[in-house]
Amino acid sequence: MTASHLPGATAVIGKPSLEISYDDGETWKRCDLTRTGDGWRTSLRAPKSAGFATLRVTARDDAGNAVSRTITGASGLR
Incomplete structure (x- = not known):
């Protein structure tokens, strides 16, 4: 999904x-985002x-x- 205007x-x-x-x-945890090209990237560390x-x-x-x-x-974890 890409945010855009009319x-x-x-x-x-x-x-x-x-x-x-x-x-x-x-509960929610804020993720640090890094710009990569025309998108954004983050790393996730899920609890076991x-x-x-x-x-x-x-x-x-x-x-x-x-x-x-x-x-x-959004995503199943193993």
Whole structure:
């Protein structure tokens, strides 16, 4: 998924934020993001007891607009 504006919008989208939960959203941990080319990268360290990861990403622009998406059970873990 890529954050973007509607045609004609002039606001600038800033650095997104990413949070991860290993307990279906009861607690969240903020992830450090690093810019790589036209995307972002992070490293995750799941606890051994985790079965799934839930992700929440938020993007904001300099006009005060924001969008947030949560993907529950985004990835199974072994």
